[in-house]
Amino acid sequence: MITIKDIARLANVSHTTVSRALNNSPLIKEPTKRKILEIASQLNYSPNVNAKSLVMQKSHTIGLFLTSISNGTSSSFLADTIKGVNSMITNEYNLFIRGIDDYEDYTSINSQRFDGIILMSQSVSDNSFIYHVLQKEIPLVVLNREVEETSIPNVLSNDTEGARMAVEYLITNGHHHIAIIEGTPSFKSSYMRKEGYLQALMEAGIPIKKEYSIQGNYDMESGSQAMEQLLSLTSPPTAVFCSNDDMAIGAMNTVFARGLSVPYDISIVGFDDIGFSQYTTPRLTTVKRPVEEISRVGVERLLSLIGGKEEEVERTFMKTELIVRDSVRMLS
Incomplete structure (x- = not known):
């Protein structure tokens, strides 16, 4: 294994000079630096990151x-x-x-x-x-x-604003019976997205129904189970805002399993705009969070x-x- 001492011997300089040249120190004259870097390149020298870390007190x-x-x-x-x-x-x-x-x-x-x-x-x-x-x-x-x-x-990202936009879009499309599948309870994003959902309903004067809020866990399975509960209600919603796309995809799967259609029987909006969203059938309307x-x-x-x-x-x-x-x- 090639070391700094090998380069120093061939360049006829001290190993300290080699070390400084390899670390682009301004204390080394340019011709000397070029000579050392050339020798290092010819020898395929690779620095010992662990040793360097000890000297520079960096873990990299x-x-x-x-x-x-x-x-x-x-x-x-x-x-x-x-x-x-x-x-x-x-x-x-x-x-x-x-x-x-x-x-x-x-x-x-x-x-x-x-x-x-x-x-x-x-x-x-x-x-x-x-x-x-x-x-x-x-x-x-x-x-x-x-x-x-x-x-x-x-x-x-401003998740509250994004969720509010999504629910407002449902309202402008004539939906007044809008449910939410919430995210993981302890996550701040779940709270912010529900806040946006509630804001949109209140601003439109739409009554908030407790049975239209179902707890999810940001995965497809919980989205599927939550949609099962919503479809089993005496008065199911006409649209559902899902707090992320994974739950929206799970929810869509349950709709299809029931012999129903998205969006003709029930409309669905997600959140995140994951890669799969544009390849679902139908393609998922969602909020892009970068x-x-x-x-x-x-x-x-x-x-x-x-x-x-x-x-x-x-x-x-x-x-x-x-x-x-x-x-x-x-x-x-």
Whole structure:
């Protein structure tokens, strides 16, 4: 294995000079730097990241944490989050992914293990983790959920506004009997989306029916079961707002299993605009929430923090957008 000492011997310089040249130090003259880099290239030199980490006190690891990976987090949400983060991380960093609920305590979360942490936060139960990371002085960016701590860069979408748009669209299409399949109870997004649903109904003067609110868990199975309950009511709704697309797809499946049709017997709107949404039959009308974009912006903020750039800490809201497709019928 080629070492810095081998390069130093061939270049006739000290190993300190080689180290500085490889780390692009301004203390090394350009001709010397070029000579060292040329020799390193010819020898196919690969730096020992672990040794470098010990010297520079860097782990070269970025942590991506979610409230939970196995409970209430849809596979599409997880995939979009990882895709967005991974697209922005350079080869200098390894990506470590974990659910907060996997930990009994946070003693292993420290600055020796992580250069920075991105938290895709779904619940206020994450606050103890957030305070631990701040206490350990690890650069942190929180995504997806609005946090009160003003010292943390915070990137999220306005889910309440998105849900309100979706339900308003149903109302403009003549629907007044509109149900909601809610998301995972402990997740802030579930609360925000129900808030948007209620706002739209109240502004339109439509009575709120308790039996039209069914609890789901952000997965297809709970969407299917919730739709079963709604269709079994004495007066079923004409339209359903599902708090995410996975539950909307599960709900559509139950409608078809009952020998009914979407949208002619019942209209359905989802939330998230996952990849499958445009390939369902009919194609699903939904609210686009830019999870990938939120993740990318989050990484940009984190890399700036790690690099020591003094930036104004701010809360950034990414716009949601109603994507109209074929799953809503206009009532006469």
